[in-house]
Amino acid sequence: MTEDIGRQQLFVALLPLPNFTLIAFSAFLDTIRLAADEGDHSQPVRCKWTVLAPELKPVRASCGIEIMPWETLRAPERFDYLVVAGGLLPPAGQALLPTRTRDFIRECVTKGVGVIGICTGSMALVEAGVVPQGSPCCVSWYHHADLVERFPDVDPVADRLWVATGRVITCAGGLASSDLAAHLVKRHLGGAVAQKASHIMLRDGYRPANAAQPQPSNIRPVADPRVRRAILLIEQNLSAPLRVDELAATLAMSRRQMERLFRQAIGASIQVFARDMRLSYAVWLMAERRAEQSGRIDEVALQCGFADVRHFSRQFRKAFGISPSTARQKTPAELHAMLESWWPYGTEGQFPSLRRPPP
Template sequence: MFQPTPVPADVEPDVRFAFIPTPAFTLLPFAGFLDAVRHSADEADRSRQIFCNWEVLSHTTKPIKSSSGLSVLPWKTFGDAGDYDYIVVIGGLLSELDDIHPDTFAFLRQSFERGTKLVGLCTGSFAIAKAGLLSGRRCAIHAHHRPEFVELFPDVVPIENEIYIDDGEIITCPGGTAAIDLAVEILIKHCGKSRGLKGLTAMVVDEHRQAHDVGRMPYQDLEDCGNWRVEQAIRIMRQKLREPDTTKHLARTLGTTVRQLNRAFRSHAKATPQEIWRDMRLQHARWRLINSKRTITQIAHECGFADSSHFSRWFKREFGDPPRLYREQRLARVR
């Protein structure tokens, strides 16, 4: 069995991580996060666990297969676990969520009670929520997983288009390359800026993104989903954020029926055209709140809401805070 390079006896690591891959976990966020840690752990590219320490845990030492078919071999079981600053749960295919062993949830709850911070990568947030630890908290999720998340965990506040959310004891990240940004943020906190940023050059990453940065335009994937009704409707919606229209008029513009348009959106977006359109306007409003000096009233009108009160109600429902408080908190974090 592979044995990790031990930490030299005379050096105390700045930060310790435990990684828990769940069944059918996604490789990219796991590899991206871990590689950022690896580069910060040593000088040059020697990969010794000096300034950072990490282990891979599970309820058993049997291989865990990723969503791509490649497997990872755990180094220890939960019973042999050490002390960690962060426990990183790597999620994957939602169809395998029920296959997560009960010992995993018990270990997460015990670690949380001891004060260890939890990190959910990709659908790792689902596992943490299923352990009962996300109730009432904000959680960063991928837009694709929002319908399932809302249905399973209605008491958690899902947030899209933030690359990670630090809610104190629990940090969540929708996965992909955003896992690298989150890892770097944690490494800067514990190892200093120079060492925390060390891995970006080696991984050919242009820059470190902050939590509020948005990687892609909301629903960009629907513009190439293969259904012409959805693709053309999304393009029209994006052009008319200031002046949203009825589904009936949108269907007439496309030369289709309301029933056919709703069915297409339900199939490809798991939502109605009006729900998608409203969410696009809210996402755009959120961006303007952080990146412009426009007033709340101006942003409300520019994003197609009847008035600031109507806008504020929907914004709080979507992001957990009213627009003014949301702006103040995000700008304070940036400063």
């Protein structure tokens, strides 16, 4: 996909998979729509779009809303890009794509159409065989473990917004879909058009591909589904940590049973693990905000669930041997190296944020 600023037409086909994520789909589509004319009239002057499906039947989003496709899978050579929008994953062992859809995606690549996977649509592209073995595949940090489990032969990327490999782009989804769409608009129609679309969406601008996702998961694989869910709950509540009793009640287990299972799987108590997760998040925030030249220590402490800055400083110094203010002066690369050498719960390759190249 070469630079093509002078083109006055951009034709995008969107293919929502069953249980697709509505925000990823609509964020991409509305960015294209707003770039299409001078105002906000949805007139396909500079851009065109269509919605595809194997059949002309409603496709249900994960939130329950249904959309009606405009046409079936045909004549892919008309499109500049095919956007495969994923969402909720089917049970393990069940295919993400029907045969007809898989074949259509392959046909698009064969005929020179750019193919984009957003949200778990990235994983659908792997299943379709258009993401080569060993190539990077970008997913949300939330689906990093799913990608590793289902497709161990690709390189999982869960720290950037999207990754381009030849004619194939994989995108984490969510609001990153709008950033990617704006990037494509800039490529084909110019930066002013992309900026106009972002401004109408009340956004200051759009982020580049290597902008960071929220801190990706860096835990080695855990077999017990109850422990995996406990880890996920801890990750999702770093700013307002759950008490152990609340965690056990959410998982319908006794506190004693949960603590035993957790120690067997992780090798540490829940309290110690949750504290280490929060400290890990603090270092990650420092690295990201150091790159942006912003972020005070008290703000980092509060965002990581430490109401008392002095307590945060004591725990930080105990873990890393230096104070937070000293760590704050280090470069992002030095902070990531410090975290990698300390983190006790991962294995090699399980810390995707460490692979993110400098801007």
